[in-house]
Amino acid sequence: MTGGYGPGPFARTLAWMAVIYLVLPITIVIPVSFTDQRFLSLPRDGLSLRHYENLITSAPWLSAIGQSAMIAVVSTLLAVIAGTLCAIGCWRIGNRTTEWLRALMLLPLIIPSIVYAVGLYRYFGALDLLGTFLGVVLAHGVTGIPYVVITVSAALSSFDPRLEQAARGMGASLSQTLRWVILPRIAPGIASGAIFAFIHSWDELVMVLFIASRSIVTLPRKIWDGINENADPTMAVVAVLLIVLTLSLLLLDGALRKRRDA
Amino acid sequence: MSQAHALSLVGLTKRYGSFTAVNDVSLDVAQGQFLTLLGPSGSGKTTILMAIAGFVAPSAGAILLDGREITPLPPEKRDFGMVFQGYALFPHMTVAENLAFPLRVRGMERAERDTKIRATLDLVQLSQFAERRPSQLSGGQQQRVALARALVFEPNLLLLDEPLSALDKKLRAELQDELKTLHRRIGRTFINVTHDQEEAMSLSDTVAILNHGKLIQIGAPDALYDRPRTRFVAGxxxxxxxxxxxxxxxxxxxxxxxxxxxxxxxxxxxxxxxxxxxxxxxxxxxxxxxxxxxxxxxxxxxxxxxxxxxxxxxxxxxxxxxxxxxxxxxxxxxxxxxxxxxxxxxxxxxxxxxxxxxxxxx
Incomplete structure (x- = not known):
């Protein structure tokens, strides 16, 4: 919309207040991460990079970053493969049952994660998955599926089904059609889904608290423990890194969408 | 390029629930003929074409290619070229890659592929557009790419689903002439679907007129025009x-x-x-x-x-x-x-x- 009337002073003020309300708690960690104090606080005598230094030299923090990254990558892979296949399958069959199935796949998004975590805790115990890497990957992967199903379904809804017919008509098998026609067309949707699934795993805490016991310490888990034990400003540094990573992934997603729409 | 094939429909019927889209249609297309299925919307013409292509499984009847039954074959086994309504070009591929697709599917070597692509693009006068994407071409050019892609693998038959309907009137007349010339030059069997009676008459050797899923009359355009069998055909x-x-x-x-x-x-x-x-x-x-x-x-x-x-x-x-x-x-x-x-x-x-x-x- 261009050329319309601008908003009035009241609407403008309200909008900016909302923005500040949303952004301020996130940005407050940035000055905190540069504090020269030994505890979580704003800088007093000057800015310092000591907590950044502490982060990159601290084995427990680096191990948490490594574990989080590993879990996020593997669970994203799981979510992308399962979610993409589910979305393509539902799209190809396209009847009432698949509509229900697609709605069912969104459940992990709708149900509070603490409910989900309690359920996982119960039956992961029986499967001996508590406190294992595999357990966390499965939990994050499965709860990441909805993001992929949503973005891939959206990409497929703008896919011209005649392209598939054309490919089949020219002699392409189903797998050739999938590899050369369908997947390249929906790749931006898959990438978006992967980014969201990654972010989901990267900052998920509730399920990890329930099922990971002491052996798996992801980054959010480490921050959580840090808050409870000692208010180490390194947490602010980690928070800044999380924000930077998440923001750059979102920007990447935006860029991919722009390219797809072009 | 002159291996033309003959196609026959025998009692072809397609029902969707209680609705009969195609009702007992039998017809023969001789080698090298240009047949047009003509009818108003809902006459079953597109369903017949889709059944020939293999995208629609008939409820009854048979489809024969040179006397051999092909009814149960999936589309990818029929070796028919098809120009879709709206062309269905692959938007993520260049013109040359679009043409390469059916050849790649057949496992053809790159060198042989390139030769074929160049020859076919020459045929439709699009050689200088090989590296463009479909979105960078005009409607008429896209139509020619679709035609080239359907012909490049030397298919048994060429099927055309309202190939000219998306074009404006002047361009349509031009491409009609091109299509006719192309048909004469390559001597393959063409089956076309349209609701435009002028297009049907100017392009085809034989026109089959359909209404409510039934074949009403089939014959040369002048015969149909001068001696319509029914009131519907005349109108x-x-x-x-x-x-x-x-x-x-x-x-x-x-x-x-x-x-x-x-x-x-x-x-x-x-x-x-x-x-x-x-x-x-x-x-x-x-x-x-x-x-x-x-x-x-x-x-x-x-x-x-x-x-x-x-x-x-x-x-x-x-x-x-x-x-x-x-x-x-x-x-x-x-x-x-x-x-x-x-x-x-x-x-x-x-x-x-x-x-x-x-x-x-x-």
């Missing part, structure tokens, strides 16, 4: 005046047909005295009679509407017994400036009108 292929009368008397191959108080002389092969007949009289077969001129059939009427069409005039003349008759006159033969209410004498020979079956469809 769908161009304009026609419908005259309903009763046979009053037979004299050899002609009959005296009375319509109200008027008696017409009409060439008529069948029908006995007392039978009702429906005649289809094309507007251009009606002549304007000057003073003293006579014809086998003559009626008088007054002009109720007229329009100037550039190349000719279209007149509607109200008559007492035959209702309103529409006629077209070439401008150079219209000896007057038409005006409403003008009284005219019209005439036509006994073989101008064609008897048609009344199938209740306009």
């Amino acid at each position: 769908f292929l161009g304009k026609s005046n419908m005259i309903s009368g009763r046979i009053a008397e037979r004299i050899g191959a002609t009959a005296r047909v009375s319509v109200g108080a008027t008696t017409l002389t009409q060439r008529l092969a069948t029908g006995a005295t007392g039978d009702t007949v429906l005649l289809s009289l094309r507007p251009e077969r009606i002549a304007l009679l000057g003073d003293g001129e006579t014809a086998e059939n003559m009626v008088e009427g007054h002009v109720s509407a007229w329009s100037y069409l550039g190349a000719g005039h279209s007149l509607t003349v109200e008559t007492t017994d035959l209702g309103s008759l529409r006629l077209t006159l070439p401008t150079w033969r219209a000896p007057f400036a038409p005006a409403e209410g003008l009284t005219l004498r019209l005439g036509w020979p006994s073989d101008a009108a064609a008897p048609v079956e009344d199938d209740g469809d306009e």
